[in-house]
Structure formats: structure tokens, C-alpha cells
Amino acid sequence: MSLNRGVAALGAVAVVGAATLAVTLPIANHYAPSKPMVQVTSGSNWVQFAPLCWNKGDALTTKQIATCVSDLTKAGQKPTKDTPTVEVAANGTFMINTNEDIAKHGWSAQVPGQQGAVGLVSRTTDQQAGNIPIAQALQASQTGSTQVTVIEGSTDGKTVYGVWAFQVKQKGV
Numbered sequence: 001m002s003l004n005r006g007v008a009a010l011g012a013v014a015v016v017g018a019a020t021l022a023v024t025l026p027i028a029n030h031y032a033p034s035k036p037m038v039q040v041t042s043g044s045n046w047v048q049f050a051p052l053c054w055n056k057g058d059a060l061t062t063k064q065i066a067t068c069v070s071d072l073t074k075a076g077q078k079p080t081k082d083t084p085t086v087e088v089a090a091n092g093t094f095m096i097n098t099n100e101d102i103a104k105h106g107w108s109a110q111v112p113g114q115q116g117a118v119g120l121v122s123r124t125t126d127q128q129a130g131n132i133p134i135a136q137a138l139q140a141s142q143t144g145s146t147q148v149t150v151i152e153g154s155t156d157g158k159t160v161y162g163v164w165a166f167q168v169k170q171k172g173v
Helices: 002-030 062-077 100-105
Strands: 038-042 045-049 085-088 093-098 107-113 116-124 128-133 145-153 160-170
Touching (some): 038 085, 045 085, 045 160, 062 145, 085 093, 093 145, 100 145, 116 128
Parallel strands (some): 085 160
Antiparallel strands (some): 038 045, 038 093, 093 128, 145 160
């Protein structure tokens, strides 16, 4: 008789455990790691934005990178009102801030150039890169604005974890 009670008690514990797990997993999934944000500041102007391409902290797959490159090209060719944009004075500078998770892997920033991407911020594990002259960012631009791409990735450049894109625009242009 006591053996049956023990088996019944174990069965009840298993049912309660399964029910708890069924409730806890969706809640835990809801509170999954949030997307890391990048912030760009120039004087009192600032904008904070989520990644264009991100795989919940894991490396992007080859397919995800291909889609990301396509999305970046579209975003750079025709920015929309939703494109994160920071305006910078004609002789002004701007600063890029990342969170700890991005800095942990390392990151860099680049702008389009006539012969391909041009480095704006060399790979760093700092959370901040500042005093970037707008003239440096606009060196290949004919329009007074350009897309800046922030890439979180490994030292060897073979692994990409996330990509953020924003427009930097010279005030008054």
C-alpha cells in the first residue's frame, strides 16, 4: 500500500513539474535577451536604434548575412522616415555608443566609399567611439548625408553577430 502511495506521489510531482515547465517556458521566452541597442550622439541630438540584422546573440548565418547586405543596400539607397538619423553641424562631430554585449565581441563602423566600404571606426572593444568628424563620414557623399554601418564581429572578421545602420546628415543640407 505505501509503495502505491509513493508512486502516486511521484506521479503528482511529475504532473505539477510538467505544468510548471509549460507555464515557465513561454514566460522565459518572453524575457529572452533583448536586442542590443546602438546610440549615436551629436551635441544635443541623439538617436538610439535596434540592429538591422541580429541572431539573438549568436553568429549570423551565411544566408542571414546575404539578406542583411541586401537590406543595407536598400536602406542606404533610399532612407525612409523610419531610418535612424542624426544631424551634425557642418564642422561638428558625432559619437557612437554600444552596449556591453556588442563591445564584448568587438565592433567597427564604416561608410560607403567610391571603391567599397571605408573604415570610420577601427575595430574596438570599447563601448564608445567619439569625436568622429562629419567631414570624415561624408568624404564620398555628394548629398550631405550617408549611411553608417556598425558591425559587431570577431577579430578575424569571419564571424558577424549583428549589424546596425543609421544616417548621418549635415545640418542645413
